[in-house]
Amino acid sequence: MFKRLVSLGSALLDVSMRIPGLPPKGGDAFADVGFSMIGGGHNTDSAAARLGLPVVHVGSIGTGLSSDLYLREAAKDGIAFEGMVHQDQDLGICVTLFEPDGERTFITHAGAEHELTLEFLQSLKLGATDAVYLTGYELFHPGSGKPLGEWLLSNPLNGAALFFDPTSVVDQIDPEVIDWIRREAFVITVNEWEFEKLQPRHDDRALFVRRIGAEGSEMYEAAELRHKAAGVPVEVVDTTGAGDVHTGALIAALAAGKNWSESLALANRAAAFCVTKFGGPTGPTLAELGLQTL
Secondary structure (H helix, E strand, C coil): CCCEEEECCCEEEEEEEECCCCCCCCCCCCCCEEEEEEEEHHHHHHHHHHCCCCEEECCEECCCHHHHHHHHHHHHCCCEECCEECCCCCCCEEEEEECCCCCEEEEEECCHHHCCCHHHHHCCCCCCCEEEEEEHHHHHCHHHHHHHHHHHHCCCCCCCEEEEECCCCHHHCCHHHHHHHHHHCCEEEECHHHHHHHCCCCCCCCEEEEECHHHCEEEEECCEEEEEECCCCCCCCCCCCHHHHHHHHHHHHHHCCCCHHHHHHHHHHHHHHHCCCCCCCCCCCCHHHCCCCC
16 A cells, blocks of 8 residues: 655654652652653654654754754664755754653653745655655644645645644644645544544545554544454553554554554554553564564
8 A cells, every 4th residue: 555654743852751740830850760762753753664664754853963863763763864954953852741640741842843845845756655644743833834734735645645643732723724634634543632622524534543542443434433443451651652653553554455453453552562661762663563574
């Protein structure tokens, strides 16, 4: 079905700490775990690449320590970078505070990852053997949202299959763009909160994948439940990136010719593996899933 993933998912530096609870205003909290790594769209890209799908990242990065780290991490997973490089800024930073019950709090400062131009987007050559990945964060930030919205409304896919993750900013995205995505995307992948916000409609041509945590995931077509796969019980360490990894693994499974039930089940396994590790770009390899090939 797909021969490669063309990703516009914005990558940035994740700085994560596990704390017993959020402190009161002006107070202190002391973390027992702390780490930093490239996250955001890289979580999805790396998950797909580790399962054998060629990935090309066409988002934007900058110049500096975080952008250099991104390029090194992408290269480790065989991800090709063919995006924009900005000389006047580095990647943004997301500070993630996660508590023992898995609750997460995010504080994000955007950087070069949210600076795209319409001219660059129009230079992208997409085709019927491409999967394209995009999230609501790219459509929300002014530096990327306006050119991306204009580009999408020009119908640029040329037969490519768009996978869209609306994220928590779904209700702050141009409704005209959301309606276009409902009509033209292949898959809209959502968590439970986003599912309630978007509410699949009978006239949607996009399929909906609903991620329901430990219960697994479901696929809806024209607002009707078509497939469901059970979750995988694991001891959860950190839920950061689980949805991203689920999406990357789902794309890789569909690309390998798996049917929907098989693809959802494999994506559930990948997401379950992710939450047993610290950090977002922790999708499994084929070997870690006990597989030789998809």
